[in-house]
Amino acid sequence: MKHTNDKTPALPTQPVQLPQGFSTETIKTIAVVGLLVLAFANWSSVIGIMVNAMIFIYRIVGHNFGIAIILFTILIRVITWPLNAQQMKGASAMQEFQNDKEWQAIQKKYAKDKEKLAQEQMRIYREKGINPFGSCLPTLIQFPILFALIPTITYAIGSTPLSLLKLSSYVYQFQNVASLLPLKSNFLWMADLGLPERTTLFGFAIPILAIIVGLTTYVQTKLTMPPSADPNDQAAQTSKMMGLYMPVMLFFFSLNYASGLAVYFITSNLLAIAQYSMMGRVNWRNLLPSGQSQVQKPKK
Amino acid sequence: MAPLRDRRWRPGVYCAVIRSTPGAMTPFDRSTIFSMRKKILLVAVSLLAVVLLSGCTGSTTWFGLSTSGDVAYLANNTAVHAIDVKTGAELWSFSGEASSGIFSFGKSPKLFVVSPIVTADGLVIISNSGNDHDMYAVNPKDIPDPQKPIPNIVWKFTNAKGHWIAAPLIVGDHLFAPNSDGKIYVLDLKDGQSVKTAIKIIEPFKGIDGQPGRLWTQPVSDGKRLYVTSLDHSVFAIDLETYEIVWHKDLGGAIPGGPVLGSDGMLYVGSFAKQLERFDPATGEHKPVLDTNGWIWGTPVADGDNLYFGDIVSGVGGYFYSYNTKTGKLNSDPVKLDSEITASPLVLPDHILVATEAGKVYAINAEGSTLWFEPTKGKEYTTPIVAGDSVLVSYIESDYYLIALDNNGHKKWTFPAGK
Numbered sequence: 001m002k003h004t005n006d007k008t009p010a011l012p013t014q015p016v017q018l019p020q021g022f023s024t025e026t027i028k029t030i031a032v033v034g035l036l037v038l039a040f041a042n043w044s045s046v047i048g049i050m051v052n053a054m055i056f057i058y059r060i061v062g063h064n065f066g067i068a069i070i071l072f073t074i075l076i077r078v079i080t081w082p083l084n085a086q087q088m089k090g091a092s093a094m095q096e097f098q099n100d101k102e103w104q105a106i107q108k109k110y111a112k113d114k115e116k117l118a119q120e121q122m123r124i125y126r127e128k129g130i131n132p133f134g135s136c137l138p139t140l141i142q143f144p145i146l147f148a149l150i151p152t153i154t155y156a157i158g159s160t161p162l163s164l165l166k167l168s169s170y171v172y173q174f175q176n177v178a179s180l181l182p183l184k185s186n187f188l189w190m191a192d193l194g195l196p197e198r199t200t201l202f203g204f205a206i207p208i209l210a211i212i213v214g215l216t217t218y219v220q221t222k223l224t225m226p227p228s229a230d231p232n233d234q235a236a237q238t239s240k241m242m243g244l245y246m247p248v249m250l251f252f253f254s255l256n257y258a259s260g261l262a263v264y265f266i267t268s269n270l271l272a273i274a275q276y277s278m279m280g281r282v283n284w285r286n287l288l289p290s291g292q293s294q295v296q297k298p299k300k
Numbered sequence: 301m302a303p304l305r306d307r308r309w310r311p312g313v314y315c316a317v318i319r320s321t322p323g324a325m326t327p328f329d330r331s332t333i334f335s336m337r338k339k340i341l342l343v344a345v346s347l348l349a350v351v352l353l354s355g356c357t358g359s360t361t362w363f364g365l366s367t368s369g370d371v372a373y374l375a376n377n378t379a380v381h382a383i384d385v386k387t388g389a390e391l392w393s394f395s396g397e398a399s400s401g402i403f404s405f406g407k408s409p410k411l412f413v414v415s416p417i418v419t420a421d422g423l424v425i426i427s428n429s430g431n432d433h434d435m436y437a438v439n440p441k442d443i444p445d446p447q448k449p450i451p452n453i454v455w456k457f458t459n460a461k462g463h464w465i466a467a468p469l470i471v472g473d474h475l476f477a478p479n480s481d482g483k484i485y486v487l488d489l490k491d492g493q494s495v496k497t498a499i500k501i502i503e504p505f506k507g508i509d510g511q512p513g514r515l516w517t518q519p520v521s522d523g524k525r526l527y528v529t530s531l532d533h534s535v536f537a538i539d540l541e542t543y544e545i546v547w548h549k550d551l552g553g554a555i556p557g558g559p560v561l562g563s564d565g566m567l568y569v570g571s572f573a574k575q576l577e578r579f580d581p582a583t584g585e586h587k588p589v590l591d592t593n594g595w596i597w598g599t600p601v602a603d604g605d606n607l608y609f610g611d612i613v614s615g616v617g618g619y620f621y622s623y624n625t626k627t628g629k630l631n632s633d634p635v636k637l638d639s640e641i642t643a644s645p646l647v648l649p650d651h652i653l654v655a656t657e658a659g660k661v662y663a664i665n666a667e668g669s670t671l672w673f674e675p676t677k678g679k680e681y682t683t684p685i686v687a688g689d690s691v692l693v694s695y696i697e698s699d700y701y702l703i704a705l706d707n708n709g710h711k712k713w714t715f716p717a718g719k
């Protein structure tokens with residue numbers, strides 16, 4: 001008869017063998033894609049979770065939907081903090097890679113042999129632990145949140161009969177929202193966070209919030225633009241283009257959709273600047289016309 | 301070792317199909333260009349997806365539908381259409397004042413969703429639910445160009461601060477127009493040939509959280525008082541001579557539907573508190589007379605001693621109720637239908653028609669419910685109406701905005717035709 005406390009020799013631990021061709025990065029990519037597919041396949045559930053989270057926050061902050069959106073944005077930022085950090089790390093690693101002397105030498109050496117060059121590139125990626133998708137996968141994960149936020153704000157505020165009706169199909173029973181509805185939709189100078197904002201000044205309807213969205217997005221992209229030793233390289237050009245493209249896009253976006261979404265964009269931009277700043281990656285000189293090529297060393 | 305050339309897409313391995321190396325990023329070869337283009341494309345597609353998906357929130361609200369007998373009026377977002385109820389042909393349409401060129405730039409788009417109403421003089425009152433908050437009186441008898449049948453504007457009211465969701469109510473020579481800004485605008489109909497202004501604005505109260513109470517539904521009147529419900533849980537009575545609030549009560553739940561005066565002289569109101577409440581119109585004393593399964597959205601309909609209404613039960617559908625005001629009891633068990641009921645029922649001689657969100661129209665009599673009409677697609681939120689010898693049902697997210705059904709639920713015509 002065996003005693004239960006008999007000591008059996010411990011088996012030697014072996015590293016998990018991944019199938020051939022599978023790296024940790026591949027698995028990460030598959031996990032992200034899987035999450036995205038799962039989110040879009042259960043779209044109603046995603047919206048339901050977000051609507052109920054928003055209403056829950058609204059209730060605990062004393063019935064202020066603007067504050068609820070801001071806190072919700074902070075919550076999203078906290079949850080996705082590791083992803084954002086990884087994104088920054090990935091972008092920074094890619095930037096450093098572009099400036100790497102060994103890599104530049106290899107580029108010159110194999111300028112006419114594309115296949116060898118690619119092989120060398122992947123070798124350096126492996127050696128330096130760079131994931132070429134490292135900077136874009138975390139962004140992709142955040143897309144469902146952004147997509148879901150639009151109906152979430154529209155339904156939660158319920159400014160129109162149809163949006164209020166939709167809310168009824170998403171809200172969980174335990175929330176007992178009957179006494180809470182309709183949610184208070186005004187915030188600061190805005191009469192209704194469920195509608196696009198316009199403020200009449202001197203007889204003109206000015207989209208103040210959309211302008212703030214455009215400005216903060218511009219500042220955020222400028223400040224967080226990875227420093228480049230060679231401003232003429234493709235990555236720097238793309239970053240520069242995005243620095244102009246994104247503010248314009250988000251401006252027009254805020255112009256036409258619920259102003260609550262614009263509150264989200266502004267909060268998100270400010271939080272991004274704060275996060276980058278805390279990680280020592282904000283490049284304040286980028287705001288200056290001649291500060292594009294200034295490189296600031298990140299905090300260790 | 302992995303082969304250098306491969307037809308499969310593998311990071312770091314030259315792929316013959318795309319003639320590039322996935323993941324490779326060098327400034328000198330075409331794979332870089334491919335990668336850059338891919339990135340730009342990815343960003344562009346993502347942003348486009350954001351815009352497109354944001355449109356998935358769908359319509360702002362459902363359509364307004366009313367009739368003056370032989371003409372039906374449909375407010376279908378972009379315009380108000382006057383439709384011949386016999387043929388389904390459009391008689392005229394109205395989409396606001398014409399503005400073109402530089403003057404149309406930056407103008408808020410018009411949005412017509414409120415059921416138009418017709419005055420005794422034949423003017424049609426049309427509300428623009430867009431950001432301009434205009435209300436128009438148009439004269440269908442005054443159409444300058446028969447080739448482009450657009451009625452002339454008789455007057456226009458522009459002082460409202462919120463969106464028009466509720467249809468106004470005509471009492472005598474006045475138009476009582478509840479607005480989302482929490483005010484009831486009282487307009488003079490007598491000299492409708494000139495530009496109108498509000499003769500009196502009733503601001504009943506501040507709603508919950510100090511925000512103006514949103515008035516989303518047409519009030520009712522007994523000739524002496526006006527009874528108004530608010531989305532912000534309130535029911536109030538206004539004296540029509542003094543415009544003073546006689547009483548005001550909180551039901552503890554939003555009231556998107558309107559009140560109804562029963563044959564017993566009492567006022568009945570349903571709310572999100574899942575109760576039908578009976579009010580004494582004189583004093584405002586009230587008590588719940590029926591607990592429902594879900595939120596009551598549509599205005600109950602009175603027919604003799606009976607009240608008919610539906611509710612919405614999240615994840616379940618909707619129930620139809622037939623309540624007897626004399627006995628204070630349900631005439632029969634609530635009838636469970638396939639989806640939510642936001643529209644008020646329509647009382648016909650032989651049965652009650654109930655439209656559900658799924659677009660189905662049920663005929664309900666003492667024996668139970670029968671599926672009367674089922675559309676191929678579309679959603680039904682607007683209360684059906686009887687016009688001439690047809691029943692008109694309005695749909696959103698469908699091939700047509702309006703369908704005319706005969707007494708057996710068979711299609712007679714659709715608007716637009718031929719779809």
